[in-house]
Structures are given as C-alpha cells and as structure tokens.
Amino acid sequence: DAMVIQNPRYQVTQFGKPVTLSCSQTLNHNVMYWYQQKSSQAPKLLFHYYDKDFNNEADTPDNFQSRRPNTSFCFLDIRSPGLGDAAMYLCATSRMGVRYEQYFGPGTRLTVT
Amino acid sequence: GQQVMQIPQYQHVQEGEDFTTYCNSSTTLSNIQWYKQRPGGHPVFLIQLVKSGEVKKQKRLTFQFGEAKKNSSLHITATQTTDVGTYFCADPNYGGSQGNLIFGKGTKLSVKP
Numbered sequence: 001d002a003m004v005i006q007n008p009r010y011q012v013t014q015f016g017k018p019v020t021l022s023c024s025q026t027l028n029h030n031v032m033y034w035y036q037q038k039s040s041q042a043p044k045l046l047f048h049y050y051d052k053d054f055n056n057e058a059d060t061p062d063n064f065q066s067r068r069p070n071t072s073f074c075f076l077d078i079r080s081p082g083l084g085d086a087a088m089y090l091c092a093t094s095r096m097g098v099r100y101e102q103y104f105g106p107g108t109r110l111t112v113t
Numbered sequence: 114g115q116q117v118m119q120i121p122q123y124q125h126v127q128e129g130e131d132f133t134t135y136c137n138s139s140t141t142l143s144n145i146q147w148y149k150q151r152p153g154g155h156p157v158f159l160i161q162l163v164k165s166g167e168v169k170k171q172k173r174l175t176f177q178f179g180e181a182k183k184n185s186s187l188h189i190t191a192t193q194t195t196d197v198g199t200y201f202c203a204d205p206n207y208g209g210s211q212g213n214l215i216f217g218k219g220t221k222l223s224v225k226p
Contacts, residue, residue, distance in 0.1 A: 041218070042201055042216035042219050043201075044216075055213075092156075101158040102146075102158060102205075102214060103158070104155040104156045104157070106154075107155050
C-alpha cells in the first residue's frame with residue numbers, strides 16, 4: 001500500500017546532541033511537510049518542500065533544518081536539541097492541486113534527556 | 114498568532130449522544146479541511162469544503178461551511194466509541210500559500226459507553 005513512513009518511531013537523544021529523523025513516501029507526492037506536535041496541542045508546521053523548493057515557516061527555529069535528497073525522502077535535522085524540542089514530529093505529503101489533502105506518517109516521538 | 118479558532122476544547126458525551134465542534138476564522142477562507150487524530154495516532158484527512166454554504170455528509174458525520182466562508186462545523190450523530198479522538202479543522206492556505214495547513218486547536222472527544 002502507498003504510504004508515508006517515518007523512522008524511527010521513537011528517538012531518544014541527549015541535550016545538545018544532533019539528531020536526524022527520516023520520512024519516506026511511496027505516494028509520489030511532490031510536497032512534503034514537517035510538523036511538530038506537542039502534547040495536547042495541534043500540529044505546527046515547521047517547513048515544507050514543494051519539489052526541491054524549501055519553504056521555511058517564519059517562526060521555525062534555526063536549530064531545525066531539513067533535507068530532501070529526492071522525491072521519496074525527507075529528513076529533519078535538529079542540530080542542538082533542547083528539552084523544549086521534545087515532541088512528536090509528523091511528516092506529511094500532498095499532491096498540489098485542487099484537493100491537496102495531506103497524508104500523515106505515524107510520527108516520531110522525540111525524547112530529549 | 115492563531116488564525117483559526119475552534120471550540121469546544123473538550124467534549125465528553127455518552128455513547129449515542131450527538132457531538133458538534135465549531136471552527137471560526139477572522140478572515141474569509143478559500144476552503145477548509147477537517148482531520149481526525151485518534152489517541153496515539155496521526156491526523157487523518159476527513160474532508161475538504163470549498164463552496165459557500167456547502168454541506169457534506171459521511172455516514173454519521175455532517176460537515177458545513179458557512180455562507181461567508183468564515184466558519185465551519187462538524188456534527189456527529191449518535192456517537193460511538195470509535196468516534197473517540199481529536200477533531201481538527203484546518204486552513205490549507207495559511208499565509209496565502211496553498212497547502213500550508215494551520216490547524217485549529219482541536220476538539221478532543223471522549224465517548225462513555
């Protein structure tokens with residue numbers, strides 16, 4: 001089945017230690033998104049790629065970076081995780097067009113110790 | 114700041130009772146999307162409303178888009194335990210950029226059997 005896959009599902013990192021979360025998709029969608037969702041809150045858009053074009057939200061901290069080496073894969077790099085970065089990180093994809101509904105992956109829960 | 118307001122934040126119902134969540138925007142929306150997130154899960158697209166005054170039904174779920182395209186509602190008739198989760202409305206054109214989802218804060222529905 002076509003889907004959005006996130007690895008790992010759970011990630012523990014130390015304060016200040018760089019961490020990379022990965023997302024892959026078999027939907028062949030041209031847009032990929034990264035969201036941060038903290039407990040009992042709505043997902044918050046961090047950035048997205050429209051094909052190879054990177055679009056950063058104005059309030060996304062510089063500590064967060066992203067890479068999209070090809071259509072199928074997208075990575076979220078957190079250069080120096082702080083305790084406040086502990087959250088669920090959701091990857092989503094969509095195909096630009098009339099409907100552009102987003103398909104979310106299962107998420108990676110990041111713990112910072 | 115938050116562009117899409119959603120109420121109530123929580124709703125507890127007895128199985129079989131109806132449930133409604135409301136979404137309001139300070140600006141006119143091009144369209145609006147609704148997502149459901151089960152506990153421990155990821156957001157799943159339910160529907161997109163585009164036309165002024167539009168009403169769409171999915172089994173026991175009824176979605177409405179206001180005449181002024183500034184408000185929307187989701188109504189569930191005769192709730193079941195499978196309806197448990199958080200329901201989010203979302204503006205998919207945040208900042209004028211197609212596909213940039215800005216979520217309402219969500220309504221968390223619990224259903225007592």
